[in-house]
Amino acid sequence: MLYEIRFHGRGGQGAVTAAELLVKAAVCEGKWGQSFPFFGAERRGAPVTAFARISEEKHFLHSPITEPNIVVVLDRKILDIVDVKSGLKENGTLVINSSKNIPKELLQNFRTYVVDATKIAVSLELSFTGWVIVNTAMLGAIVKAVPIVTPEGIMNAIRNNWAGKVGELNAEAAKRAYEEATIL
């Protein structure tokens, strides 16, 4: 199985880090993976994309991901300005950080999971220079939606990335999001 995942977020929200942590967790579980940002100039606050490609066996691909089977949205407001379903394969999976209703067209053809990652992050006081950091919570929701790696694997990858309390809090965010994410 080849998982091709596209992350939508805003510059500074940690989409690139989330893609990389997912790959690190997958590699720890014996899979092959690669992650990459959108290749261009990015600005804090502007809509950005990041990508992850994970498979059981090693592959040689380096071309971009244009037809993902999983799309992750870190910020619900991006739905108003970006067509996040663009290229998403039929029966593909959407994972959206939201506390509100999701536009109908995103529900009809796709498996859509929602989680209020912002609430989880706020409750754990995960913020950086005024930004609520939702990327680690979203990782928990992703592995709930699609079993790319185990929830423990994601939590370990988070702990390995940030030592001490920061790592623990972010791992806790992933755990809570894993428990709270629901399919619509």
Added chain:
Amino acid sequence: MIQVLTGNHSAAYAALLSDVEVVSAYPITPQTQIVEKIAEFVETGKLKAKYVRVESEHSAMAVCVGASSAGARTFTATSSHGLLHMSEMVYWASAARLPIVMPVVCRTLGPPWNIWNEHTDMLLLRDFGWIQFFAESNQEVLDTIIQAYRIAEDERVLIPVMVGLDAFTLSHTSEPVDVPEIESVRKFLPPRTNAPYVFDPSNPFTFGNLAYPSHHMEIKYMHHKAVEDARKVILEVDDEWNKIFCRKYGFLDKFMCEDAKVIILTIGSSAGDAKEAAKVLRKAGIAAGVLRIRVINPFPSKELSNILSNVEAVAVVDRNLSPGNGGILLEKIKSSLYSSKYRPFIKGYLAGLGGRDITVKDYIKIFEKTLEAYKKGETEWFNLNLEMTGS
């Protein structure tokens, strides 16, 4: 230990594992992360090196020339316009026979301004007398840079080495990289001690002085011969690397080439997508293969013609442009096959300039178009009604 690393960080780890002694640093997108990471290694005491911040790429290479002349193992990295800006010193480094190693993150030259991948920057400097490698993966970036010091510092060679890695598709892409233990790398690559021509106040001699026409040509012949002789050393070093680290590369990366009738020939990370395309064609019963050239200088002409001797059609995919001449690879491959008894049908493609994507689907199309062109041959029966002929 397997780590998930970008191409840029793989290059930085290679410098760390090679115990480089002098690093000169000037930033340029998409290379900057290499020298940033090395700055971190030096600052945290992981790497005991002199880190020199310079005001331009020209000075970056000038620092390497000075430090390497004094016997230090030196490193710098650059890209695109940075490479061209330092080019005067780049030629000096090879003609002075200094074993400098420099990764080049291959990026398009402007105008129009463009930060994405193309190989024109490094290929323009093919004739500068350096040994040139192009990597396909981050693992290969790391392995090749370490190998490069062994090759460059070998007394039979004493030629600097450039290692090309593609902008973004390698430089900013994270993938699994087996990072070897530093103790095993130190056994493979001992400190630079065998430099026969280094600054030595107790034994003074001149460097780069005026050479009259009576001597100049012989000195150039020695430079040329050293690059030629590097062939043997490149393979020796690769064999030894394989014995210790179980990874082997050679001059050419041959993917499904044994019985291939149609081959895509290219360089860099995009070759991987061509390999995936070849797999698709194989499933459809077409004997497709991919030949990736890893060493561009010295060019593996003999190895190439051996492999192509059984191939019907070859697609050369150039991600570079010499305006007025076309693809640099195509020209080189055609000229290197001139003395071969068998010369396959060759079709050139200029693709992916300025970072335009070349996907697996595109490579499938290139395979198909090449076969189609081969079958048509040089002369085509135009508007022929085959039905009328009964065939």
